[in-house]
Each structure stands twice: as structure tokens, then as C-alpha cells.
Amino acid sequence: MAIEYAVIAGGCFWCTEAVFKDVIGVESVESGYTGGARPNPTYEQVCSGATGHAEAIRIGFDPEQVSYGDLLDISFVTHDPTQLNRQGNDIGTQYRSAIFPANAEQEAEARAAIARAQADHDVPVVTTIEPLKEWYPAEDYHQDYWDGAGQRNGYCMAVIPPKLQKLRKSFANKVKS
Secondary structure, eight states: OOOEEEEEEESOHHHHHHHHTTBTTEEEEEEEEESSSOSSOOHHHHHTTOSOOEEEEEEEEOTTTSOHHHHHHHHHHHSOTTSTTEETTEESGGGOEEEOOSSHHHHHHHHHHHHHHHHTOSSOOOOEEOOOOOOEEOOGGGTTTTTTGGGGOHHHHHHHHHHHHHHHHHOGGGBOO
């Protein structure tokens, strides 16, 4: 099995990580930072909005079980791609909706996924396609957040369950649990 990687941003990485950990064919989900200029940024620096980085996730997946296009479609259903530089109350470029393709094939898939998502919205999808830059894993306490501290975090309790419901409703055949 050859693992491939998808790097996407759709708001708070705690929330996007929780969704993708439940998808069949996903082998790993790592929260981190990419798309900016500052090397080795900290969470606080990224939250300031000054680094140019997005809170993103790096999904390791088995393309025999789930396609890159499916992962993008799941992303579009489980966040609002029409909000520019925000998701709900999370405001700033670090919360932008973005896809960071690793190669020309992924870039073509990203364009197709944006077109599919646009068909579901009557306002413009603002998701950007950005060059894949250096990946910086987030601090350890951000990894697997929903499985631990997230269960006691009011923000996560309000935001993540509806995302998981959308995943199960729209992609029932792709969900582990």
C-alpha cells in the first residue's frame, strides 16, 4: 500500500482533524501549519495572523480506499468554503479555506473539486489553491485533540459534532464508525 498525502485547510485544525480521522482509507491526520513564510512557527504566532500560515491538516491516505477527490469533497461538505479568511467565529487568514496540492494531478483534482462545490452554493466558493510549501507539524497538544481535550472544550463541542453529522449523512459509505 502506497500512502499519499493531502494538505488542506478549512478553519480550525482541531475541527478538520476530527472529521478526517473517521474516514475509511485515512491512515493518519496531522495538524500543522503551511502556506506562510515564517519557519517553524508556533501556535501563538500563527494565531496572530502575521505568519501567513494556515491552520491545516496533512492527511495520509490509501488511494485504493479513498481518492484525493473524495477527501476534497468531504472537506467542502464539512466546512463553509464561501467564507473568506474565516470559519464562523474564527477570523483571520490562518483560518482560510485552501488546498495545497503536491503535484499537477492533485492541482487538477482541486480545481474539479472547487467546481463541484460551487455547484452546491449560490455564492462564490473562495477556497484557494496554493503552492505546497514546507509543512510544520503543530505542537503535540494539538494532535488528536478531539479524542482528548476537545471533549472538554466548549468550542469543539459546539462545532465538531455537526461536522461529523454532515460527514455521516453525506458520505455514509466512507465512514469508519
